[in-house]
Amino acid sequence: MKQFNYTIKDELGLHARPAGLLVKKTGSFKSNIQITKNDKSADGKRILGIMSLGIKQNDEITVTVEGEDENEAALELKEFFKNNL
Structure with a gap:
């Protein structure tokens, strides 16, 4: 399991x-x-679920990745957040 805030x-x-x-x-x-x-x-794969969290500017979120490609997924998602949010 990989996790980041x-x-x-x-x-x-x-x-x-x-x-x-x-x-x-x-x-x-x-x-x-x-x-x-x-x-x-x-x-994280369902837009309605994500939108229901009501995430606003300065909110801290935790992303948890678990599975066979968790290392790659965690790295790419960190980059995604850094570049898009």
Whole structure:
């Protein structure tokens, strides 16, 4: 299992456009991916779940990746967040 925290920098938070890009990115991996904000978690491969977390600017999220390609997925997702949010 790989896990990392990220603080959202985008002034609009994790809104529809980047959430859609995130789902596209997470869908390319076999691993299970969870996005957690406070005590709520969502499947990183489902846009409605991600949107239901209501992630705003300066919110800290935890990304948990577990599965056969977790190392690659965690590295690529860190880059995704850094470049898009």
